[in-house]
Amino acid sequence: MKEIRTLKGVGVGLRSQLGEVFTVQKTSPNTSPSSETKGVQEETRALQRAIAKVSSQLNQLQQKAEPTARDVLIALDMMLNDVSLIEKAEREILFGSSASEAFFAAVREFEELVSPDPVLMERAADLRDLADQVAGAISGVATALVLPEQGELVLVATDISAIEIMQLTPAVVGVITQFGGPTSHAAIMCRAMDIPMLVACSEAPQLRSGEWVLLDPVADRAVVGGTYDLSTQPMSFQASMPEPLIPVFANIGSMEDASLATASRATGAGLVRTELLFLGSSHRPTRDVQARIYRDLFERCPAGPIVMRTFDVSEDKPLAFLSENLTDNRSWKEPGEELIAEQLSSLVQAQLSSGREIWVMAPMVSDASQALEFIKLARSVGDFRIGVMVEVATLIKDLALLQGQLDFISVGTNDLLNSLMKSDRLNPEDLSQTSHWQPALISALAEIAGICSDAGIHSGVCGESASDPAFSIVLAGLGFNSVSASPSQVGQVRAALSSVSESQAREVAAAAQLGLSADQSKTLALAKLAGFQG
Amino acid sequence: MFVGQVSIQDPLGLHARPAGEIVRLSRELGIAIRLGRPGAALVSANGPLALLALKLKTGDHVTVEIESSDSEQVTQVMARLQEILKG
Numbered sequence: 001m002k003e004i005r006t007l008k009g010v011g012v013g014l015r016s017q018l019g020e021v022f023t024v025q026k027t028s029p030n031t032s033p034s035s036e037t038k039g040v041q042e043e044t045r046a047l048q049r050a051i052a053k054v055s056s057q058l059n060q061l062q063q064k065a066e067p068t069a070r071d072v073l074i075a076l077d078m079m080l081n082d083v084s085l086i087e088k089a090e091r092e093i094l095f096g097s098s099a100s101e102a103f104f105a106a107v108r109e110f111e112e113l114v115s116p117d118p119v120l121m122e123r124a125a126d127l128r129d130l131a132d133q134v135a136g137a138i139s140g141v142a143t144a145l146v147l148p149e150q151g152e153l154v155l156v157a158t159d160i161s162a163i164e165i166m167q168l169t170p171a172v173v174g175v176i177t178q179f180g181g182p183t184s185h186a187a188i189m190c191r192a193m194d195i196p197m198l199v200a201c202s203e204a205p206q207l208r209s210g211e212w213v214l215l216d217p218v219a220d221r222a223v224v225g226g227t228y229d230l231s232t233q234p235m236s237f238q239a240s241m242p243e244p245l246i247p248v249f250a251n252i253g254s255m256e257d258a259s260l261a262t263a264s265r266a267t268g269a270g271l272v273r274t275e276l277l278f279l280g281s282s283h284r285p286t287r288d289v290q291a292r293i294y295r296d297l298f299e300r301c302p303a304g305p306i307v308m309r310t311f312d313v314s315e316d317k318p319l320a321f322l323s324e325n326l327t328d329n330r331s332w333k334e335p336g337e338e339l340i341a342e343q344l345s346s347l348v349q350a351q352l353s354s355g356r357e358i359w360v361m362a363p364m365v366s367d368a369s370q371a372l373e374f375i376k377l378a379r380s381v382g383d384f385r386i387g388v389m390v391e392v393a394t395l396i397k398d399l400a401l402l403q404g405q406l407d408f409i410s411v412g413t414n415d416l417l418n419s420l421m422k423s424d425r426l427n428p429e430d431l432s433q434t435s436h437w438q439p440a441l442i443s444a445l446a447e448i449a450g451i452c453s454d455a456g457i458h459s460g461v462c463g464e465s466a467s468d469p470a471f472s473i474v475l476a477g478l479g480f481n482s483v484s485a486s487p488s489q490v491g492q493v494r495a496a497l498s499s500v501s502e503s504q505a506r507e508v509a510a511a512a513q514l515g516l517s518a519d520q521s522k523t524l525a526l527a528k529l530a531g532f533q534g
Numbered sequence: 535m536f537v538g539q540v541s542i543q544d545p546l547g548l549h550a551r552p553a554g555e556i557v558r559l560s561r562e563l564g565i566a567i568r569l570g571r572p573g574a575a576l577v578s579a580n581g582p583l584a585l586l587a588l589k590l591k592t593g594d595h596v597t598v599e600i601e602s603s604d605s606e607q608v609t610q611v612m613a614r615l616q617e618i619l620k621g
Contacts, residue, residue: 071551075582078554082581113587120586123550127583185550279616282609314541314593323539414545418593464545 005224009176009201011217012187016231017174017196019154021211024145037098044090047099050137054130055080061166068192072162072185079123080130085110100135107131122184129161147172154215154222156207165189174215176222178204198222235530237469237492237499244497245476245505249484250302251462253277258300260487265494268304268357270484271410271462272297274343275311275322284321284339287346294350298358305357307410307462307484309389310343311335312363330392332362332374341377348382361387361410368398375405387458391415393422396448403455410484411448413463417441435518436465442474442512442521449479460484469496474525476502477509504532536600536608539572541593544621548590552618553582559614566601567611573597 037043058077062070079085085106092102107127114120135141147155147169154174162185165175175190180199190197196217198204207213207224214226223230249270250261254277261269277293278285285293298306313322313334322335333340344360351358362374365388378386390396391412399409413436420440445461452459458481465471466483469492475483476497485493500508511528515521542548560567560579569585570576572595577584590596598615600608 075550075554078557078582079550082583084581084584110583110587114589117589119547119549120589123586126550183546279613282605320538414592 004226006226007176007198007201007203007206007222007224009198009204009220009222010182011220012182012190012197012199013194013217015194015196016217016228017154017215018226018228019152019173019213019215021156021207021209021213022148022151022153022172023156023207023209024147035098035101037093037096040093043093043097043099043102046138047086047089047093047103047134050099050103050134051080051086053137054133057133058163061163065166066192069162069166069189072189073166076126076130076162076185079127080134085127100131100138103134104128104131118181119183122181125159125180126162126185129163132161133163154213156204158204160186162186162189165193165195168195174198176201176204176207176213176215178202235470235526235533237495237533239495239498241498244494245473245500245502246480246497247304247482248472248490248494248497249304249307249460249462249482250487250490251484252297252301252487255297255300257487258297261490262300262302264302264487264490266302266304266485266487266490267482269301269306270460270482272301272306272308273312274308275313278321282320287342287349290343290346291349291353294347295354298350298354298356301356305359305385307359307361307387307408307460308347309361309363310340314364330364330366331370332364332388334364337377341381344378344381344384347384351382351384357385359385359387359408361389361408363389363391363412365389366392366394368395368401371395371398371402371406375402385458389415389462390448391419393419393444396444396451399448399451399457400455402457406455406457408458408460409448409452411445411459411461411463411480413441413445413461413465416444416463420444435522436463436468436471437512437515437518437522437525439513439515439517439521441465442478442515445475445480446478446509446513452481453479458482467493469493470522470526470529472496473500473505473529474509474512477505477507477512500529500532508532536598536602536605538598538600538608538612539595540598540612540616540619541595542590542619543592543616544619545592546621547592547594548585548588548619550582550586552621553585555618556585556615557582559611559618563607563611565607565611566599567615568599569596571596 058073062073088106089102092105111124148171149169151171152173153171155172156176159177159179165186175197177199196215214223216232219232247267249268250266251271252258252269253273360378365371371388375386385407387408389412390409460482461475462484467485467489472483472493508525508528512521512525515524556579567579568576
């Protein structure tokens, strides 16, 4: 019987692929850039010629690239031709470096500036790859990979650059790298080209040319000696009920969003970012102008309730008319209480002329007294359902005090996660801190849903996490009454929430709460879900 | 010269593509644009790397200087910048 070994890494792509291992040794010229110099003028010219040459290669690759790859190549070209980078390199040449040494020195300076930020280090890696190409162009050494034209090969390398991905032959059906991350330009291009990839696979050097391997990106693994029956299918949700467990609303920031939301079968608008409707205006819109714009928007919105968030300055400092009275306080009153009162009264006007059900909510509320001030104001102006965003950790404990006063809340999970991190409940060193699968966030969400349910307050989530279909099931299981997703995700989230029963959603939520890290929470929840999807 | 503020709304922070778009905007209009954290030194948007090195993350506020006294143009540039930073 054949030996089967599993190598772990981070998968890129959704499709499994079987192929023959083809290992490549990267012979980059940067191991010893020539330090010989032919004088400042010569070296400066050599550098400029080499940059121009690599730049024209990038331009040629752009011609045949599809859109995602083209964007990457354009970004690379702009990095290569960065004025400050070239100036630094030319200064190094003045100090006696050769052209290739000088370019590497400039790249290293950027690397030191951005270290240890993991995403920016990927850009530094891109730059190093470009420096390899530049050094190759200076010395005349070929830097391209030499690959067979035929076969079904899984390329195994220490790392791979976006430029090398563009030069792969049709024989390459998959890529495994020892280093690199899932957000590298190379990974973005592989995803766009439908070439499955496993990155950060520390055991990659153990693979030998000629071995057959199953690349299984969905399971973050490669299986040596594996066959397609071991492939892990990406989770796709089959709706088994006519309607989702909880209503799925849409987040809206423009007229176009509103039309998309209606097309997506969203139940209503769960978050209208009102300030974004006035991005083009340099002056404060009058009450009548606002009322007209809101009415236009309401006409395009899906049939259900429309949740209007009052002007949020944390998102929109460029709007001069909102920034006039700014202080450093975080409060819904920041644009000026009188301005918000005017906005609410223009909403009444639009509500009356459109006949729509309007809910209003305030951003940046950090305690019960701020919430009560907003409730008092909104109640004095019109007949709305009144709510607040929960995006500041200190508000959570105060929610119970708002029983009987507050109609609804909507959680902004991104800001709440940031707020939890600032209060030291999370380790800022944890690289997965930005994931909505963070145990600290999930336990805060459980607490919020529990308090709201006891206090008779409608609870929703409008943050990015609600656009993740699997996570929307967790939210339903935790007891939230609605979610609001970006219009493009409404269909997926609806399908997910129509594929499980209420008790199954509770089990998925319970599984997610057992994790000690974001990764664990996600794995546990997805495993539980996979069992239900049959 | 105009001084204003924008914020990073892109969930990935300020990454390579939007940084490149800002550089292109500055080049196409022939107007110097400078960005930086409020209160700190600003960097010129003449190349993407200096912008990336600001390490701007989602929710960060950014001070913007635009070398233009044409208020209509400034408004357009600011709107475009905020659009780019939305991701």
